[in-house]
Amino acid sequence: MTTFSRYTKTIFIDGTWQDAKSRRTLLVQNPATLEAITEVSHGDERDAEQAVRAARQAFSEWSGKTARERSQFLYAAYEKMKEQKEELAAILTSEQGKPLKEARAEIDSAASYFLWYAEEANRLYGEIIPSSNKHKRLMVIPQPIGVVAAITPWNFPASMITRKLAPALAAGCTVVLKPAPETPLTAYRIVKILEEAGLPPGVVNLVAGDAVSIGKCWMSHPDVRLITFTGSTEVGRLLMKGSADQVKKLSLELGGHAPVIVFEDADLDLAAELTLASKFRNCGQTCICANRVYVQQTVWDAFVKKLTAKVQQLSLGSGLDETTDIGPLINEEAVRKVQDHLDDAVQKGASVLYGGKRWEGAYPGYFFEPTVLANVTKEMKVMNEETFGPLLPLQPFADEMEVIRQANDTPYGLAAYIFTDSLHRAYRVMEKLEYGIVGINDVFPAVAEAPFGGVKQSGLGKEGGKEGIFEFVELKYVSMGIRSL
Ligand SMILES: NC(=O)C1=CN([C@@H]2O[C@H](COP(=O)(O)OP(=O)(O)OC[C@H]3O[C@@H](n4cnc5c(N)ncnc54)[C@H](OP(=O)(O)O)[C@@H]3O)[C@@H](O)[C@H]2O)C=CC1
Ligand SMILES: O=C(O)CCCC(=O)O
16 A cells, blocks of 8 residues: 655656645545545746646647657556556545545556557548639548546546546647645545656646646647536636636536436336446536435335435445445535535435435544435425535436436436336437537446537537547648649
């Protein structure tokens, strides 16, 4: 297990690990035990500016490499990440809190983006368009957009980084990266892996630090051509506004408010098992996790019984303990948000079927009991906003049309889930759901080979899949006149 010394440099610019220019540091703590892990460098706009300069400088050499050359670095990063899986998972759990089994799965997922885009780098094809003029030849050429700024959250501190870095590097872009302040050590280790993989200086630069000053620098910097962000809709909006003057390209993975719909013809055991997995994975801190569950009236009693019986089996504790199912929330603010949604619901008439309070167990950290609510209504926060915590509201519905309307009645549109054994119903409902991702009898849609992304206020663009690399390129159209003999 990696032990960190009292201070860890988390700024990496032009191939050199360095202190913040301000000399400021920030404490990283374990959210289960509240123990200090290490202090890290806390940069600002000066570090952010230097990082852009390094990335700009490195761009021409990196984008000038062949696709095969770039893909070799990504294959090497993939191999190194797999080799260091256990160590990375332990670091991730220590600073983020999720159970080790989930951290290991996240490292596998994070590595898979390096592998997928090592392959896709070689398939970034252009196009020849049949011309309507016999004296012309028309072509479309994909070219890397330039310097990319990546801003990432703490909930998936490894995969949210590689999901951005891998396609950016494959396309020929260079990167400046700001990780979340809660989880800079996972970012530090991923950048170390890229360094070990032999990535030339300046191609990836890490600036842990103050979000507002770093964000301001990158939003207003003419050399930053794309901002790729995962986080709250509120900050996504702010980045759009701040980048508007320069008409910067944005790729945004924002908040969700995923409905789960359990129809009467579903396999109820599977529906209960997967609803539980979707809601309580990462203690409910996943942008695609179940935020509200609609159950057809005819199977309400049976489903609720199965689900609550499973919730009672979940064990809370430190993620580093192999038997833990649910770790802590990320911080005190997150506990307050869950408590606020719970209080609001109860005050408006909801009943608590299980859980319902902060967990006072063996650890002093940010724990909350897995909680199941019934008698919920549309007026409650929990039925309108992303809770990002272990709170599961259940509501009965009568028919298909009614539940589709309820599911779509939100400004968000990231992921939605349906449980049914009817092929007809599955297809019919899937087509009507206004979401970027629909899971049918499945709640784990995020894979490197498929395009992940939301509609409405859940974001812009896609990550993963063959589509994901196109966020990082500009398509140049070439019209060429050909002289006749
Ligand atoms: N879609 C998703 O996967 C996620 C959704 N969320 C949602 O957002 C809520 C709040 O979580 P929170 O961590 O505060 O999410 P934020 O959106 O605030 O943070 C995500 C990232 O953006 C950075 N950031 C914040 N403000 C700015 C800015 N002005 N300029 C540049 N970067 C900025 C953060 O840094 P810093 O923390 O230093 O401000 C962090 O690195 C959650 O409860 C959840 O509902 C949160 C995380 C992930
Ligand atoms: O919360 C997210 O944005 C990503 C989910 C990743 C996963 O399901 O592995």
